[in-house]
Amino acid sequence: MTELEKGPKGRRRGRGARERILSASRELFTQQGVNRTGMDQLCAVAQVSKRTVYDHFSSKDELVAEYLRRFDPSVLGGLFDRTDLAPRERMLAAFNIPPTTPLCPYIGAAVELHDPEHPASRFARDHKLAVARRFADTAREAGAADPDELGEQLALLLDGATARTRVLNADAFPTAKAIATVLIDNAIATAPEDEPVTDDTTS
């Protein structure tokens, strides 16, 4: 993401150590998981001395927490702010996740850390709730009946597709999107009071 990811030559890596550490964390934690990534490997990828890591982060746990905290804006944050899409399309676009993403890092961290009181687990919860809320807001904008319920449902679909994609090693997002389409259109069709729904309200 940042332009500091790779050191210029091989000489002195210079001042951007913290960003390089977090960049390597994103790369390794998401691909290999937290527990399977040792600090030595992380230092090698980040081209950073081990000592420097522990100057910036007092422990691996703290690094994991910061890694999750930095994830928030980049994943789904931009999607809900797109004004070029109708609310309905915005919600559906959330399910256009290619097989690139290995696993939602929040689910992975929650499973691997296995401690609900771990700061990282708390971030995971916050993020999940935030996604559901954004869905709910968009659903409300679309004039859905019980937008909070729909938001929670769509968030659940997203998590289900993520988990199932991981376990089965096969893309489950189309299935989730199909379900989402049904739920969204059901919710919008049964609540045509406030907003004049633009398109096909036939049948």
Added chain:
Amino acid sequence: MTELEKGPKGRRRGRGARERILSASRELFTQQGVNRTGMDQLCAVAQVSKRTVYDHFSSKDELVAEYLRRFDPSVLGGLFDRTDLAPRERMLAAFNIPPTTPLCPYIGAAVELHDPEHPASRFARDHKLAVARRFADTAREAGAADPDELGEQLALLLDGATARTRVLNADAFPTAKAIATVLIDNAIATAPEDEPVTDDTTS
């Protein structure tokens, strides 16, 4: 599960070592995860010598695989064979999972092991596919349009509820059940050809 779980006194634990090992595996692996459970702790809980464990299982990986293999019949196996429920109710009953179950062990193992070629990961895949197939069979029995699609959808809902319950530390199965109800009734209503659907086909 078995009556051999706890040794009688503290004296000689006797011959049931293998069952005690697997029982302790179920207890610890499901509650703490695979990676956070050491062999020493497992031996202590099972009241079994470490040497005995490695007489029965050549490695921890093999024990994990066996642990997952033994899970199959107990979790959802019995549900689909219940003849006292109509197909529709049978499918919905799958979502009546109390907050007892911490996390589907197959998802946990797949995340923790992180190796699709691990035997345990293969068991996880097989189990997920089997559940989807059982759903599909039941959906077919209920006269659903595209029962395979519905089966995959319901399986995804189950996984989503499981994962979300874990991350949020809150019961997500009611939400999944609500979605399932919509999907099932939609699929049954639009395919009233073969089976005469018993109840309300009004509206």
Added chain:
DNA sequence: CGTTAGGTACACCGTTCTGTGTGGTTACGG
């Protein structure tokens, strides 16, 4: 009774892990 399969106790090996201690080097601000 004696044999033996199954179990025990416990020390121990090698590896990997997180985290630290130390001393030295480089870059930048004043």
Added chain:
DNA sequence: CCGTAACCACACAGAACGGTGTACCTAACG
């Protein structure tokens, strides 16, 4: 140009891990 903050290399502590070797015991069965 000097001081300081950031960074580096490297060795190492300490613990936990999976797994083994050895010698012993005992319950069950013939």
